Amino acid sequence: MNFLSSGLAALYEPEHEDFxxxxxRYLRTEVxxxxxxxxxxxxxxxxxFADLAKIGAIGLAVGEAExxxxxxxxxxxxxxxxxxxxxxxxxxxxMLIAHDDLGVELLTDAAAGPAPAGALSGETVIGWSPGPVxxxxxxxxxxxxxxxxxxxxxxxxxIVAARSEGEPALFVIDPNAEQVKRRRSSALVGPEPxxxxxxxxxxxxxxxxxxxxxxxxxVEQMSIAIAARAGARNALNLTLAYxxxxxxxxxxxxxxxxxxxxxxxxxxxxxxxxxxxxxCLRAATDGSLTGLDxxxxxxxxxxxxxxxxxxxxxxxxxxxYMFDYEIAHSYAASGFFAIxxxxxxxxxxxIAAELLR
Amino acid sequence: xRRTVFDPEHEDFxxxxxAFxxxxxxxEYSDWERAKRPPRRFWQRAAKFGLLGIGVPAEFGGLExxxxxxxxxxxxxxxxxxxxxxGLRIHTDICMPYFLEYANRRQQARWLPRLTGGDAVVALAxxxxxAGSDIKGMNTRARREGExxxxxxxxxxxxxxxxxxLIILAVKTDPEAGRSGLSLVVVxxxxxxxxxxxxxxxxxxxxxxxAELFFxxxxxxxxNRLGDEGRGFEYLTANLAQERLSIAINxxxxxxxxxxxxVEAMRAGRGEPAPGQHVKFELAACAAELSAGQAxxxxxxxxxxxxxxxxxxxxxxxxxxxxxxxRVADRCLQLHGPDGYGAETRIGRAFADxxxxxxxxxxxxxxxxxxxxxxxx
Ligand SMILES: Cc1cc2nc3c(=O)[nH]c(=O)nc-3n(C[C@H](O)[C@H](O)[C@H](O)COP(=O)(O)OP(=O)(O)OC[C@H]3O[C@@H](n4cnc5c(N)ncnc54)[C@H](O)[C@@H]3O)c2cc1C
Numbered sequence: 255m256n257f258l259s260s261g262l263a264a265l266y267e268p269e270h271e272d273f274x275x276x277x278x279r280y281l282r283t284e285v286x287x288x289x290x291x292x293x294x295x296x297x298x299x300x301x302x303f304a305d306l307a308k309i310g311a312i313g314l315a316v317g318e319a320e321x322x323x324x325x326x327x328x329x330x331x332x333x334x335x336x337x338x339x340x341x342x343x344x345x346x347x348x349m350l351i352a353h354d355d356l357g358v359e360l361l362t363d364a365a366a367g368p369a370p371a372g373a374l375s376g377e378t379v380i381g382w383s384p385g386p387v388x389x390x391x392x393x394x395x396x397x398x399x400x401x402x403x404x405x406x407x408x409x410x411x412x413i414v415a416a417r418s419e420g421e422p423a424l425f426v427i428d429p430n431a432e433q434v435k436r437r438r439s440s441a442l443v444g445p446e447p448x449x450x451x452x453x454x455x456x457x458x459x460x461x462x463x464x465x466x467x468x469x470x471x472x473v474e475q476m477s478i479a480i481a482a483r484a485g486a487r488n489a490l491n492l493t494l495a496y497x498x499x500x501x502x503x504x505x506x507x508x509x510x511x512x513x514x515x516x517x518x519x520x521x522x523x524x525x526x527x528x529x530x531x532x533x534c535l536r537a538a539t540d541g542s543l544t545g546l547d548x549x550x551x552x553x554x555x556x557x558x559x560x561x562x563x564x565x566x567x568x569x570x571x572x573x574x575y576m577f578d579y580e581i582a583h584s585y586a587a588s589g590f591f592a593i594x595x596x597x598x599x600x601x602x603x604x605i606a607a608e609l610l611r
Numbered sequence: 612x613r614r615t616v617f618d619p620e621h622e623d624f625x626x627x628x629x630a631f632x633x634x635x636x637x638x639e640y641s642d643w644e645r646a647k648r649p650p651r652r653f654w655q656r657a658a659k660f661g662l663l664g665i666g667v668p669a670e671f672g673g674l675e676x677x678x679x680x681x682x683x684x685x686x687x688x689x690x691x692x693x694x695x696x697x698g699l700r701i702h703t704d705i706c707m708p709y710f711l712e713y714a715n716r717r718q719q720a721r722w723l724p725r726l727t728g729g730d731a732v733v734a735l736a737x738x739x740x741x742a743g744s745d746i747k748g749m750n751t752r753a754r755r756e757g758e759x760x761x762x763x764x765x766x767x768x769x770x771x772x773x774x775x776x777l778i779i780l781a782v783k784t785d786p787e788a789g790r791s792g793l794s795l796v797v798v799x800x801x802x803x804x805x806x807x808x809x810x811x812x813x814x815x816x817x818x819x820x821x822a823e824l825f826f827x828x829x830x831x832x833x834x835n836r837l838g839d840e841g842r843g844f845e846y847l848t849a850n851l852a853q854e855r856l857s858i859a860i861n862x863x864x865x866x867x868x869x870x871x872x873x874v875e876a877m878r879a880g881r882g883e884p885a886p887g888q889h890v891k892f893e894l895a896a897c898a899a900e901l902s903a904g905q906a907x908x909x910x911x912x913x914x915x916x917x918x919x920x921x922x923x924x925x926x927x928x929x930x931x932x933x934x935x936x937x938r939v940a941d942r943c944l945q946l947h948g949p950d951g952y953g954a955e956t957r958i959g960r961a962f963a964d965x966x967x968x969x970x971x972x973x974x975x976x977x978x979x980x981x982x983x984x985x986x987x988x
Contacts, residue, residue, distance in 0.1 A: 383947060441954040443814070443963045471649050502745045511974055560941075567814075567966060571743050571974060572768045575811040577965045587813055589962060593948050 261487065261528045262332075265535055272334050273310065277337045280309045284400035287339050292327050292447035294352060296438065298407050302346070302351060303376030311350070313374040315359035328476075328538040331355055335477065336484040342580050344587035345448025347481045348594075352404035356475040358463050360413060360424065370411060381409030381429065381451070384474065384595035389416035389425075389455075395421075396425055397456040400440050406451025414453075415467055416459070422467040425460035434459040444586020472548040477539060479551035482559040482591045483524075483531050489562035489584045490520050493569050496581070500571075507569060525560050549604035556601075558594040563588035612902055616909040616916075621680055628688045631660050636694055640818060641955060645923075647810040648774055648820030649698055657699065660731025665703050667711065671719060672727035675979070679704070679853065679915055683860045690818060690864035691871070693957050696965045697861075701770045704857035706733040708850050709779050709795065713838035722797070732820040734775035736766040736824055737847065743768075744977050746781070746847065747790050747919075751826065753782035755833070760784070760796060762829045768971070772822030773807055780826075781847065782839050793843035797835045804829040815963025851973065852925035856911050858972045859928045862965070863901070863908045864937035869936075870897050871960040873943040890946055897939045904935045918933055923985035930978035933968035940965040 266274075284305070297301050306312050314330040331354065338347035352371075357380025362369040372378030381403045389398030398417050403412055412429045417421050429436055439450035494517065497508035507513050534551050537543040563585040567574035575582050591597050617625075635656045638644075643649050657663050658672075665681045667673025674681070682704050710723055724733035742748035751764025762782055769778075778798040785792035798805065823962030838846055874894055877886040889891045911928045914920040940962045944951060951958040969975045 352701075396939075439953075440956075442952050443954050443959045444952075468793055501741075502743065502748070504745075510976070512979075564966075568969060568975070572652055572738065572967075575815075575970060577814070582814050585618050585966065586963070589944060590949065593945060593952060598945060599948070 258467075261524075262532055262535070263544075265273050265532050266329060266333065270329050272287055273330055274333045274337060276309055277311055277334050278341075280306075280311070281337055281343060281346075285343060285346060285476050289343065289447065296383040296447070297407065298349065298447050298449045300379065301409075302349075305376070305380050307374065307376035308351070311531070312376050313358060313369070314352055315354050316362045316369055316374075317320045328535060331477070332480045332535055334609050335481045336487075338589075339481050339484040340488045342488075342583040344445035344481065344485060344583070344590075347484075348445065348448050349405050351474070351477040351481065352384075355473055356380075356382045356470060357405075357411070357413060358464055358549060359473060360470055361411070361426065366464055373578065374412075378410045379405050381405040381412035382474075383412065383414050383453070385423045386595070387415045387417055389414055391416040391418040391423065391462075392427060392457075392461055393462065394537070395457045396427060396460045397458075399452070399454050400466060401452045402450045403436075403453055406436060406453065407438055407449050413454070413463070413470075415470070416460070418462070423437065424463040424465060424467055424470055426463060427455065427458050427460045429453070431455075431458050442590060443584075444583065444585070444588075444590055465473050465568045468545055471600065471604070472543065472545045473551035474595065475545075475548040476534060476599065477602075478591055478594065479531060479534070479548065479555040482552070482555040482588075483527055484568075485588060485591065486520075486524055486559040486562040489559065489566040489581060489588070490517070492579075492584065493520075493562075493566040494518065496573075496579075500573075507571075513569055517568065520562050520565060524559055524562070527554055531555065544608075545604055546608040549601040552599035553605065556588075556597050559584075559588040560592050612905070614905065614909055616912045617680060617684070620676075621684060624677075624681055625684045625688060627660075628662075629692070630684050631656075631662075632688055632692050632694060635660075636689075636696070637692055639786065640694055642780055644817035644955070647817060647820060649696075651774070654702075654732055654774075658727060662699065663702060663729055666707060667723060667727050671723035673723075679856075680912060682857070683912055683963070684822045686857065686861050687864040690861065690868045693868065693872075693952075693960065695816055695818060695861075695865070695960070697816055698732075698771045698774070700857055701735065704734055705850070705854045706735050706779055708853060708885035709735070709837055709846065712850075713795070713846055718797070718835075718837070726777070731776040732771050732774045733777045733779065734769050734824075735779045736772070737781045738766060738768050738840040740765060740767050744974060746844070747793070749781060749783060749793075751780070751782050752786065753784050753794065753796060753831070755784075757832075759830045759832055760836075762796070762798070762826045762831050764828075766824040767808075768811070769822055769824050771820050772824055772854045773810060773820045778824065779837065780831075781843055784843075788841065790844040791841045793838040793847075794840045795843045795846055797837060798826075798829065798831055799835070802829055802831075814966055815960065816967060833981075848922065852920050852922050853915060853924040855929035855972055856908075856915055856920060858968060859911065859925075859932035861933040862929075862968045863904045865961060865965060865968075866897075866904065866932075866939040867901055867937040867941050869939050869958065870894065870901060871967075872957045872961070873897075873946055879979040893942050893946060897942055898934055901939065904932050907931055907963060921985075923981055925983075926973070926978040926981040927986050929972065930975055930982065934975060936965045936968055 383400045383403040434455040436451045500507045566581045567585045573579050661674040664673040665677045669675050753760035753762045784794040804827040806825040811821045879885045944962045953959045
């Protein structure tokens with residue numbers, strides 16, 4: 255049985271599953287075959303977003319009323335993330351989170367009006383900076399250094415968090431403005447490919463967003479949690495399949511008692527995780543997701559991904575260290591989720607702050 | 612804590628090794644990573660310095676008065692500088708003992724000067740696509756034909772595989788005889804019927820050459836066999852203790868370097884806020900574990916110097932230190948944030964490099980099998 259296909263099944267309606275099918279087909283036949291080439295080149299082509307828009311995978315964050323492609327239903331985003339991460343496209347999943355979950359969502363609301371022109375068709379790409387808040391706002395001008403902006407090289411608009419009178423707030427800048435210098439970020443251990451750029455700017459004009467930094471954090475943490483949960487499941491699935499075929503000492507690896515203990519522990523952890531993710535997704539659907547729950551989801555899901563990928567590599571033996579095997583991609587990616595802004599450090603401080611308010 | 616396993620002359624050697632690595636490796640390490648192996652020039656420079664002659668008698672170009680503790684120093688200094696020199700350890704710590712212990716005088720006279728002189732790089736090829744942990748499950752066959760063996764089969768994950776001129780190859784000379792059907796022969800590359808695969812694309816250890824090797828009726832003179840026919844498994848097992856100690860030293864040193872780099876990064880510079888309590892506690896916990904690991908490594912080093920490092924003890928040391936390396940790399944990475952996860956940053960490299968230590972040279976599971984057996988279970 256494929257462990258990934260169970261889990262959140264109760265949450266999804268037939269229309270989600272239909273979307274899953276088309277997203278899966280597209281990602282596996284059109285995107286995955288290019289992963290190696292993009293990884294070597296250190297760059298993702300811009301047309302990815304337009305191509306994904308054509309299969310209805312962009313604009314999932316905004317309702318039809320705001321010009322979006324879908325009814326406002328975070329389950330579609332979850333399905334897309336599951337499918338991208340589920341075939342080893344963790345970096346692409348992060349790019350979609352940056353553009354769609356965060357970019358389109360934060361730049362679109364009743365007050366701000368419809369999504370930015372071209373954002374829903376993927377012609378306009380939105381970048382998101384997940385890093386610590388290092389930039390500083392002086393009125394409507396931003397200065398600072400921001401590293402690892404996701405979609406940074408492709409972006410036409412970039413959302414940056416900056417301190418404004420001491421408090422973090424969200425701003426959007428034009429990355430082509432003359433006060434902005436951007437260069438490609440150096441490659442990560444994983445996930446690659448993933449478009450990232452480092453920005454330096456001084457006194458660049460910025461528009462402040464209505465949405466609060468805490469709101470963005472919540473969305474980011476939830477999206478990271480969903481992706482990491484899918485990564486953990488994928489790692490376990492890969493390991494189940496591998497250990498059920500590989501032999502040593504005349505036995506299948508899955509027949510060693512130690513392997514069974516490891517796999518059982520992971521399955522138990524991931525099953526419990528799903529209950530909580532399900533609760534969060536339901537809450538996100540009706541708009542009642544709290545920052546506390548999103549942070550808990552991010553903390554636990556990223557830790558589960560790390561553990562599942564780490565144990566998965568171990569049970570693959572030497573093969574697990576080679577990128578010819580999908581578990582190696584999972585491992586390299588899993589390290590990033592836990593340390594990105596939606597990851598553990600920020601999550602723990604959010605949780606503690608809520609608890610001790 | 613003060614270490615007592617090294618003599619003053621070891622410490623003098625340490626200083627020179629440090630200077631050598633700074634000059635000969637640090638500036639070009641990123642190029643090695645891109646090329647997926649050290650250049651030939653490195654082996655020649657290492658030879659000139661004497662690194663390739665550690666533990667080898669002077670008559671064969673060895674480094675006078677050197678022993679395995681000198682190798683430990685090389686590993687420690689490499690890791691302190693952020694370098695994972697797996698290929699070098701394969702050459703000196705892992706392969707050299709086979710030539711010193713099992714090669715006859717004629718073989719030694721032929722091969723050792725090339726090995727110490729940097730004219731030949733060496734690999735040890737045991738693992739096969741179908742046989743990793745389970746060495747006895749190997750399929751590479753050596754059939755006698757006249758004065759030669761005809762060798763056929765495939766090996767995988769062979770460190771130094773692309774560069775090697777000499778390959779210590781584990782073969783089955785008698786497929787029916789289980790562990791007493793294994794022998795070791797030295798293949799001199801290039802030779803007809805021998806081919807190398809591509810360089811593997813791996814999570815880390817990018818400067819280490821790793822490849823598959825293929826043998827199709829390769830003619831290897833029987834005179835190239837190390838030791839007796841049928842005793843290969845015994846030789847491998849005997850040498851594994853030092854091989855595992857070498858990995859443990861490497862892991863311990865890598866973890867210590869990871870902690871040092873992280874402490875440096877977290878220490879408040881002028882005008883910066885001091886690190887929080889969580890950071891301090893994590894680093895303090897790593898430091899405490901590292902002290903325990905160092906005591907274990909040094910005890911094992913002393914035992915090895917006295918010729919009494921038992922196989923099960925070496926397995927326990929490898930198990931402990933490689934798991935320690937994994938924990939320290941993970942905890943330190945968490946403190947760095949996304950900027951620390953670059954493929955060419957110290958921490959990114961440390962994290963990616965660390966992952967393999969729990970797998971190669973016998974996985975953690977196999978180490979536990981060995982230790983459990985020693986417990987009488
Ligand atoms: C970077 C690198 C360098 C290497 N260099 C060399 C080299 O120079 N020369 C060489 O010969 N080899 C080399 N190897 C191979 C390495 O030694 C093997 O990968 C290792 O021995 C594991 O074998 P395997 O990969 O076939 O895993 P498998 O044996 O298939 O093991 C798969 C999993 O099953 C577990 N397992 C196996 N047996 C048991 C058991 N009895 N009980 C419980 N669990 C078990 C293992 O621990 C592992 O988790 C290298 C490998 C790597 C990755």
